[in-house]
Amino acid sequence: MRLSTKLLITAAAFLAGGAGIYGFAYHLYPPPSVRDRQSATPAPAPPLSAPPGPSVDQLYDECVRGAWPTVKDADVRAAACSKALQTRQLKPDQIALARLTRGIARTALGDRVLAAEDYSEALKHYDGAIDPRNPDSLNLYRRATSLHAMGETDRALSDYGDAIRVDPSNSLAYLGRGVLLATRKRSFNRAIEDFDKVLVLQPDNVDALIARGNAYSQLGDNGRALADLDRAIxxxxxxxxxxxxxGLANNRRGQKQLAMQDYDTALRYAPRYSQALANRAALLSEEGKYDQAISDLDESIKADSxxxxxxxxxxxxHFAKHExxxxxxxxxxxxxxxxxMGRAYNNRCLIRAITGKDLVAGLQDCDTxxxxxxxxxxxxxxxxFIYLKLGDPRLAVKEYDDALDVDPNRPLALYGRGIARIMIGETREGEGDKAAALILDPEVAQQFAPFGLK
Incomplete structure (x- = not known):
């Protein structure tokens, strides 16, 4: 008996809740304290006897400068944020942005528990800092990012919308709302409208091109999807x-080799990229390269448990290897x-049926x-199959009948029904089912034989 369900492909997560497809929260909108520092008269050089080491400003700058952290720089950014916070010299707005940035970095590293603490602390600050009578667009956007990362979808959508109303040129808010609509609401057309607005404001915004390409791919619009993704690359x-x-787009259109090449390239740039490892492993399993697939998945789980x-x-x-x-x-x-995850219940049911252990629990899995x-x-x-193992062939016949009513050319269902019919004395009908199944799949009998079912 083989698994009849398909392997799953995991989408590369966007936003703070994943690999960090977000805009330049600091680069485009530096906090007031940083703007002041940038325009101020340069400070005199420290005396020669001063001990070496980065200043608080340098640590903070390393933490928040540029785009949100990604899998490529998450280690460095998280460490810089921690060092900046440990100085206890940051202002409240700096603490909030440092914690939000560290939360995103920790999420990219797979440490969701500590990330959640950072998001929660950042959210407390922005809840107190935003004046409902005169809200600031950037703070609204940052609070939306915190809410988004914590799974508070509706509140995040509201804040993204408010940020846009306060500042219609806030490309970050359009991008954030678009990502949320695509990933949490699966409203791909609405998301594309937001990504379009980002690209009007910033025609070369790589994050928006990637996100729009993914949305087009989800809708089956392969031409537009690949045009955006090729441009981003x-x-x-x-x-x-x-x-x-x-790679996901190529896989969806059946171009497995091109998808594999994309995952290989991604892993050259980010060797610990969990989604790239998991997706490459799925393709390796389809090729029967199970040991290589398990190796990739071990690393994927280490990066994101x-x-x-x-x-x-x-x-x-592991099932394919009889482990x-x-x-x-x-x-x-x-x-x-x-x-x-219904497929996992189905496969767990099958394993319990095959091993003959916990058959009642297996049936419960199948029911779920x-x-x-x-x-x-x-x-x-x-x-x-599990009814056959439980010695209840009449119920097995009913299950196989239901499957064959929808698809009369299922070899597993035909052969299984044939076995069940023979067990209840309908020998002629049962042998007919088995013969039909063998015509459709000459190897189908070999899937039942190891489990004492012929």
């Missing part, structure tokens, strides 16, 4: 996320992280999978 040839998103897709795909690879205990542990982890994916025929096949 032309502008920023070392941007790992651009390659991952283009909260990605359920990585555990699911590693479980798939059922390891596969079961991975499906347990995937379900713990994402309780609504069916509730989550009522139209998925793979679940019907798995339920039929």
């Amino acid at each position: 032309q502008l920023a040839p070392n941007n790992a996320q651009a390659y991952v998103i283009r 909260d990605n359920p897709v990585a555990y699911y795909n590693r479980g798939y690879a 059922y205990a390891k596969a079961l542990a991975d499906y347990d982890a995937a379900i713990k992280l994402e309780p609504g 999978a069916q509730k989550l994916m009522p139209l998925n025929l793979d679940v019907r096949d798995t339920r039929g």
